[in-house]
Amino acid sequence: MLETRARLFDAALAEIGRSGLASADVTAIASAVGVARGTFYFHFPTKEHVLIELERNEEARIVAELDLAQTDTDDLVAVLSLLVRRVVAAERQLGPVVFREMLGLHFSANRPIEDDVSEHPLAEFVIGAITAAREAGRVSSQADAAEMGVFFLTGLFALLATGAHATAADAVVARYVTTMVKGMETR
Missing domain, CATH: 1.10.10.60 (Homeodomain-like)
Structure with a gap:
């Protein structure tokens, strides 16, 4: 079975x-x-369920890799840049069609499962990184780590799902991470 x-x-x-x-x-x-x-x-139950399972598997794999990586957890740009590199590597591994279809489900009315952030290891990782940066005084104490994490991942998934990063991947993605972190930092 x-x-x-x-x-x-x-x-x-x-x-x-x-x-x-x-x-x-x-x-x-x-x-x-x-x-x-x-x-x-x-x-x-649907073809979409296959992609949701794939997404969960990939998220768990990426977070396991991130947990093993030696990263300065006080440097939010470094942590999120490493995460983005792992996600982009997943695109190369899965192929652009499967990858974009998987990410596209986040923006689709056909997404069969209404799920919670806690069901997404990648979201929990990002929220944890933002929380650590907030506790270190690098991110505004007013910032809601869960909201900021969802904003970060939603924007990242939209950027990657549309293929907007394809022509100058490193520069576009680096600029995205830097811009998002600057928006969270204390002023």
């Missing part, structure tokens, strides 16, 4: 990578695994 689910997950990601989310064919996914179409729906 778990093996079938894993094979369906991989086949769905391959199909989404080829066709995009809207055009991905559940029948083709099931056929690639050698199961009935209904088996896909037994494991994943």
